[in-house]
Amino acid sequence: MLDHLGSLKRTHDCGALRPENDGNRVTLLGWVAKRRDLGALIFIDVRDRYGVTQVLFNPEIAEDVHNKAKTLRSEFVIAVSGIVRKRDPKTVNAKLATGEIEIYADQLHILNTAATPPFPIEDNIENVGEELRLKYRFLDLRRPKLQNNFILRHKIALTVRNYLDQQNFLELETPMLTKSTPEGARDFLVPSRVQKGRFYALPQSPQIFKQLFMVSGFERYVQITRCFRDEDLRADRQPEFTQIDMEMSFVQREDVFAILEGMMTRIFQLVGEDIQGPFPQLSYAEAMNRYGSDKPDTRFGVMIEDFSEAARTCGFKVFSDTVSHNGVVKGLCAPGAAGKSRKDIETLETWLKKDFGISGLAWLKWGDEGFSGPILKFLGEELVSQLFAQAGGKQGDLLLLVAGPNERTCQALGALRLQLGKDLQLIDESKFAILWVVDFPLLELDAEAGRYVALHHPFTSPLDEDLEKLESNPGEVRAKAYDLVLNGFEIGGGSIRIHRRDVQSAMFKALGLSPEEAQEKFGFLLDALSFGAPPHGGIALGLDRITMILSGEKSLREVIAFPKTTSATCMMTESPSEVSVHQLLDLGIQVLRQG
């Protein structure tokens, strides 16, 4: 028979009691984390959000209560009252914050029973299947580790709001039911019942709305808001995610950086890190050439080296031919990796060939007996020694080389660099490395569509000095865009926006939109820009990713309360699900079935 909560009140939480409380009468409310039944003595670890406290049931103190305690099982919800007792020094538990005391229980209320949980409610269950954890997410979330992740997430959001409030930002809301736009990610669509055959789109970001706030004269805007993108998932990508979305009027890039650096400093303080601005800046071009990525992980070295000049005249035809046909020969030096077997290297090569389309991975070892490798005989000792010197290599290292078109080669080496960083444990996981990546190209050629598309988004301002090239040489135009990169993750991106109608029209034209299309899709924005839009710019940060990195997690699922699986389903609610014919009729929608 269950007991009622009645007027029972918690006097302390399960992380609070210390030896100073010796003799206090207390009431704890929480879950049975662990039961150790020694027969006459029963120890119960009671857990709540704040910690764990050991409770002792002794028949000599209260026999009926002791009998009742025999029925307790894992995850029962209880209220226990009793006296705090300092433990004998021999029985102190140093692993618990409350380990110097225990409660001598004289009252026990069982508020609810619990079925045996499918997995233990404790940390270090990393090998429990993801499927189970997601199906019983409400239990998974009971684990202290996840609770701490969400406490950190809350503190980050709170820090952001407090800091930006001090900086005169206003938190303003934008619609969730909005308009589908042609550029960018695939939209999640919401059918309109009132306007059959028409659809809202869930926002990919509040981009245009926040710009309109600037036109409205709010000057500084922030919103911590959900965004939706219907694309395939990754460990660091969920279809719905939370942005810290910001916009400011009358600012240049450096003003945005200063605000953000101040904000990140405060966020890092939450995990005891002292990271001060200004953050390092790296151009997009340099990031790609040296790290093979626009979001380089700068926690470790191993830079991509350009060996094209040496390769141009070398005796290895694959290399010299590639260079003479406008290709490059680039590579990187894996420290201490000379011990890698031919098979290890072939595994890497197979992967890079398949995923990045390189034609081969050449290698040179500097082992105990000097240089070795299949291409050594073509290059010669002297040249190989020179290559190692250029890459800063030493005895015991492995030089890996790729020949091919520059972009693809850099991309492949960038992926290889990260893999080696993991394999060779070159990354100090306790370290944080943050930087700005700047000077992105404004546009890139979409080979499929046969036209230019915005690398960032169509509202990004070109650099003032590149403005004239928008028509003559669109691919050369650089953008006032920037990304914030932490430990190899893009945690934010933004830009100074276009605030002039004529420039925005020119941009749409460069993207291949006719004036009519531009008017239909973005007419309201063009209108707004013609009514005195101030210069403005901003950024959006990924709250989920920041929380993931600061809590040391490898997946966004650990910091999103109810995340989706890789196939975009929710294991707990079993969404998405089919809906009734009536619901579809209301919306004027018919479902096509395959087969």
Place this chain on the structure above:
RNA sequence: GGGGGCGUAGUUGAGUUGGUCACAAUGCCGGCCUGUCACGCCGGAGGUCGCGGGUUCAAGUCCCGUCGCUCCCGCCA
């Protein structure tokens, strides 16, 4: 859309070249136990080897298909 990994008691894993009853730990149930905190000891229950098909005298094991989870490529203004 493509590729890799995984799928065996509630859970986590083992299971050789196909061949007595599919094994262990943990959890669960029962018993004993007054200083445990990974409590201990004794006993017990617990299985459509993801699902479907095939090869074979015989399939957890080999083959084909399929589903789910996961990592990556494509995709993600």
